[in-house]
Amino acid sequence: QVQLVESGGGLVQAGESLRLSCARSGSISGISAMGWYRQAPGNKRAWVAGIRGGGSTEYADSVKGRFTISRDNAKNTVYLQMSSLKPEDTAVYYCNTWPSRIPWGQGTQVTVSS
DSSP, rough: EEEEEEOOEEEEEETEEEEEEEEEEEEOTOOOOOOEEEEEETSSOOOEEEEEESSSSEEEETTHHHHHHEEEEGTTEEEEEEEOGGGGOOEEEEEOOOOOOOOOOOEEEEEOOO
């Protein structure tokens, strides 16, 4: 059974940075692309960033230039470096395959104050 555990969230002020981590236990046969997603209160969960097995990345327009996704395959961990955070980045952040195909983890709360 694959499990995803997100961590690294917190309360920060606008303009500050955070680094999220997503540790995966268990193997995912045939899937190598991983992504970060977020869900703000009252909104649907939305894709934020993705990284393919070869290392190429894509970002939602709203975070392009501010967020960086990376991975450490040896540690089965995916990261999301978030810089220049804005209040509108406030959400619960989740990782999953890209596109999402496995049960969601508990997520990690990111709150950005103005």
